[in-house]
Amino acid sequence: MRTRAVRGEPAGLPAEVTSFVGRRHELAELKRLLGSAHVVTVIGVGGVGKTRLALRAAEEVHRSFPGGVRLVELAALEDPGLLAQAVAEALMVNQHSTRPPLDALVERLQGRQSLIVLDNCEHVLAECAVLVDTLVRALPELRVLATSRQALGISGERIVELAPLPMPGPDGDSAVPLAESDAVRLFAERAAAVVPGFEVTEENEEAVAEICRRLDGLPLALEMAAVRLRALSVGQVLERLDDRFRLLTGGSRAALPRQRTLRALFEWSYELCTGQERLLWQRVSVFVGCLDLEAAEQVCAGDGIAREDVLELVAGLVDKSVLLRRESDGAVRYCLLDTVRQFGREQLAASGEEATLHRRHRDYYRKITSRAWAELFSSAQQSWVERLQRDHANLRKALDWSLREPGEAETGLAMTAELLYHWSGYHLSEGAGWFDRSLAAAAEPGEVRAHALWAGAWIALLRGDCATTLARLEEATAIAERLGLRVTLGYIAFLSGMAAVSGGDLENGMRRYEEAAAVHRALGNPIGLALALNRLALANAFLGRPGVRDLAEECLALCDLYGEGWHRAYALLAVAIDAWHRDDMREACEIDNESLRHNTAVGDQLGLGMNLEAHAWFAAGEQKYERAARLLGVVRTCWQAVGARLPEFRYMGRWHDECEAATREALGEHAFQAEVSRGAAMTREEALAYAVLERAPAARGPAPFEGRIAPLTRRETEIAHLVAEGLSNKDIAGRLVISQRTAEGHIEHILDKLGFKSRAQVAAWVQERLSERADGSASGPVSARRRPAARTT
Numbered sequence: 001m002r003t004r005a006v007r008g009e010p011a012g013l014p015a016e017v018t019s020f021v022g023r024r025h026e027l028a029e030l031k032r033l034l035g036s037a038h039v040v041t042v043i044g045v046g047g048v049g050k051t052r053l054a055l056r057a058a059e060e061v062h063r064s065f066p067g068g069v070r071l072v073e074l075a076a077l078e079d080p081g082l083l084a085q086a087v088a089e090a091l092m093v094n095q096h097s098t099r100p101p102l103d104a105l106v107e108r109l110q111g112r113q114s115l116i117v118l119d120n121c122e123h124v125l126a127e128c129a130v131l132v133d134t135l136v137r138a139l140p141e142l143r144v145l146a147t148s149r150q151a152l153g154i155s156g157e158r159i160v161e162l163a164p165l166p167m168p169g170p171d172g173d174s175a176v177p178l179a180e181s182d183a184v185r186l187f188a189e190r191a192a193a194v195v196p197g198f199e200v201t202e203e204n205e206e207a208v209a210e211i212c213r214r215l216d217g218l219p220l221a222l223e224m225a226a227v228r229l230r231a232l233s234v235g236q237v238l239e240r241l242d243d244r245f246r247l248l249t250g251g252s253r254a255a256l257p258r259q260r261t262l263r264a265l266f267e268w269s270y271e272l273c274t275g276q277e278r279l280l281w282q283r284v285s286v287f288v289g290c291l292d293l294e295a296a297e298q299v300c301a302g303d304g305i306a307r308e309d310v311l312e313l314v315a316g317l318v319d320k321s322v323l324l325r326r327e328s329d330g331a332v333r334y335c336l337l338d339t340v341r342q343f344g345r346e347q348l349a350a351s352g353e354e355a356t357l358h359r360r361h362r363d364y365y366r367k368i369t370s371r372a373w374a375e376l377f378s379s380a381q382q383s384w385v386e387r388l389q390r391d392h393a394n395l396r397k398a399l400d401w402s403l404r405e406p407g408e409a410e411t412g413l414a415m416t417a418e419l420l421y422h423w424s425g426y427h428l429s430e431g432a433g434w435f436d437r438s439l440a441a442a443a444e445p446g447e448v449r450a451h452a453l454w455a456g457a458w459i460a461l462l463r464g465d466c467a468t469t470l471a472r473l474e475e476a477t478a479i480a481e482r483l484g485l486r487v488t489l490g491y492i493a494f495l496s497g498m499a500a501v502s503g504g505d506l507e508n509g510m511r512r513y514e515e516a517a518a519v520h521r522a523l524g525n526p527i528g529l530a531l532a533l534n535r536l537a538l539a540n541a542f543l544g545r546p547g548v549r550d551l552a553e554e555c556l557a558l559c560d561l562y563g564e565g566w567h568r569a570y571a572l573l574a575v576a577i578d579a580w581h582r583d584d585m586r587e588a589c590e591i592d593n594e595s596l597r598h599n600t601a602v603g604d605q606l607g608l609g610m611n612l613e614a615h616a617w618f619a620a621g622e623q624k625y626e627r628a629a630r631l632l633g634v635v636r637t638c639w640q641a642v643g644a645r646l647p648e649f650r651y652m653g654r655w656h657d658e659c660e661a662a663t664r665e666a667l668g669e670h671a672f673q674a675e676v677s678r679g680a681a682m683t684r685e686e687a688l689a690y691a692v693l694e695r696a697p698a699a700r701g702p703a704p705f706e707g708r709i710a711p712l713t714r715r716e717t718e719i720a721h722l723v724a725e726g727l728s729n730k731d732i733a734g735r736l737v738i739s740q741r742t743a744e745g746h747i748e749h750i751l752d753k754l755g756f757k758s759r760a761q762v763a764a765w766v767q768e769r770l771s772e773r774a775d776g777s778a779s780g781p782v783s784a785r786r787r788p789a790a791r792t793t
Contacts, residue, residue, distance in 0.1 A: 022165055022186070026162060030054070034145060037143075038140075038144065039144045039146070039156055039158065040159075041148055041159055043162065044149075044163070045337060046269050046321075048162050048218055067141070068112070068114050069116075072116060074118060074128070075119070083127045084101040084105065087118075091105065091108060102134065113142075114141070114143070116145070118132070128146065129153055133152075164216045164219075165218075165219060181212065182217075184208055186223070187226055198229065207238050211225055211237060245266075263343075269322065273316070282344050283348065284336065285342075288341075290336075299357065362398040365391065365394055372388055379563030385421075392427070409442035413448055413449065416438040420455040420459070421566075423435075424459060424462060425602070431459050432459050435452065439472075445478075446479070453473070461499060473495055473499065476488065487528065490523065493512050494531055497511070498535070506539070506543075510536060510539055514536065520532060526562055530567040531567065534555050535570075537570075542652060552571040552574045552575045553571075559571065565602070569595040570595070572591050573592060593691075609635060609639055616628050617659045620662050625663045626675050628659060629676050630676070631691065633677060636680055638687075716749060716750050720762055720766050724763040729743050730743075
């Protein structure tokens with residue numbers, strides 16, 4: 001806060017009487033812009049510190065403005081028509097002149113390098129825009145620094161959007177450690193002012209951090225919370241933040257009325273909105289975290305808001321700093337600070353629409369989970385994975401509402417089951433909790449429960465809870481047999497196989513996998529078939545058994561047909577392990593890297609861990625023991641992060657142990673532990689970059705690529721053989737059970753690699769290679785035949 005004038009500038013800037021915390025980067029940017037732009041506007045939500053930043057910047061650059069730096073406070077101005085007069089008075093322009101105030105201002109500022117700080121423009125925004133535009137056009141040496149909830153919207157204006165102060169993340173997961181958090185520093189300094197000797201200690205640091213998070217790092221709210229320490233402990237302040245608008249009323253008596261309580265601050269922002277913008281503010285408050293435009297249109301339109309108007313209303317709330325625009329990977333989303341959301345929810349509750357909006361919110365995300373499950377095995381897979389991750393907080397809220405609202409538990413159960421891959425790949429422990437809760441809440445023994453039971457059995461198995469797994473599979477079997485749910489029985493066979501393998505009964509497990517594959521192949525269920533095939537391929541690969549390629553390539557063909565990548569990555573891993581068993585290290589690494597790239601793209605931690613395990617084994621197989629040890633360290637961290645016990649892949653244990661033993665013996669204990677520690681300390685990005693390093697051939701040279709004609713891949717070699725047989729693109733697609741477009745793409749790659757322009761040249765080239773091999777100059781050709789996948793249309 002500032003209360004006294006700077007020496008020599010009786011009408012200039014008020015001086016600071018409390019410390020200025022943080023904002024180093026924003027301050028530097030503001031000073032830079034003031035050196036070149038005529039108009040700079042600091043925008044942001046109420047209480048974020050716009051005025052403090054603007055005044056600090058103006059004070060630090062005042063020597064660059066010999067014509068003077070003047071503050072014009074507009075918060076108390078109620079009549080927009082008096083704006084020019086108010087500015088003239090602040091600049092001490094002759095008040096007795098008969099000339100219009102604007103003309104007098106221009107005359108006074110003519111030829112002077114001056115800076116005017118216009119504070120709190122939002123309620124007279126249009127008038128400020130006209131005034132500022134007129135002044136800077138008439139006075140080329142004038143600079144204007146404005147603060148507002150939204151931009152002035154004039155030509156040449158530069159914007160600095162002020163975010164809340166950086167806060168420590170939950171559970172220490174943050175780029176901003178608690179000791180370096182500006183929000184914590186501000187709270188601690190203000191708290192020490194009201195409670196002498198106050199410090200952030202080990203006993204109160206988590207409560208202080210949570211107060212900062214709950215108040216969104218808003219400086220004014222943090223200062224008000226600190227004032228409450230006169231009567232309450234840190235823990236008591238935190239406990240009462242659910243009713244923050246009642247709690248935080250300790251603003252300075254010298255402040256404007258709207259800055260004396262948190263409620264008054266947001267009521268001011270609310271009044272600046274149009275009627276429809278207020279209605280939208282209320283409705284978007286049902287979301288948690290962020291939302292996109294589609295969600296706003298689906299949930300918030302109707303009953304006073306036309307769907308076609310939602311975009312403009314969203315834009316209006318963004319302009320007024322109620323919604324914060326965030327863009328990532330080309331997707332734009334809109335976020336609400338928690339305090340802004342709480343104010344909106346109070347208004348929503350008062351409107352009587354709260355129950356309706358909560359149901360609309362749940363219904364929207366019910367459609368999302370249904371579509372995601374239906375399109376999981378398709379080319380849209382990755383986009384759905386990313387979308388579910390973005391919407392995680394809202395999915396959680398929709399589930400919670402369903403399980404709390406009478407009569408809605410079965411919908412919550414269905415949503416929980418449809419999020420199976422979301423839970424297994426990213427939120428395993430949380431997913432286990434949702435299955436426990438939803439299965440307990442919805443007991444109707446129908447198809448929905450059967451689905452949830454086998455999906456919940458999978459999650460339990462990944463966490464090593466075999467008793468829960470078997471109990472859920474037994475109940476699911478009874479329901480599926482009674483209702484004739486054949487697809488469900490196929491999944492139960494698959495999960496029974498997983499459970500058997502986890503229990504050490506490998507042979508029975510593989511029989512159940514085969515049974516599952518037969519069921520899903522007969523029913524044309526591609527996702528169930530792909531699951532069974534890749535587990536069979538992986539089991540055979542890890543055990544060094546034959547038949548891996550047939551199984552994996554059937555799975556790959558099925559995945560290619562649908563444009564699917566997740567299950568394809570697991571099938572590729574099986575092929576990589578098979579190549580490793582055949583001592584073809586180059587192929588093993590190339591194929592595992594391809595699998596790793598897709599698992600990285602979708603963020604599958606389980607798949608990444610298996611890929612990195614395999615890379616460690618490959619490195620040890622090439623006697624690159626330092627690399628193997630470092631990768632073992634990476635793997636250790638990866639498995640800890642996953643939280644899965646992986647009993648389903650217990651046959652990996654033998655190879656892990658052999659890799660570790662060989663590496664430890666080769667390096668010695670001290671060097672081994674040092675490399676493991678280096679790997680364990682790597683960030684995810686560093687670990688992935690290290691894993692996919694280009695690898696030189698082993699000293700003995702790579703083994704010939706069995707069944708492949710260089711420079712073609714195995715798949716391209718096979719398609720080249722079919723071209724030589726005279727098959728059309730359509731026939732090739734049918735033979736290999738891939739899409740015609742995929743076949744055409746492979747043929748284009750073949751032509752490009754070989755430098756040919758026609759299929760006839762490819763056919764002649766294949767025949768020439770076959771002749772060479774018949775003469776003994778190369779290994780025998782791969783057969784163009786493969787086990788066809790069942791059609792799943």
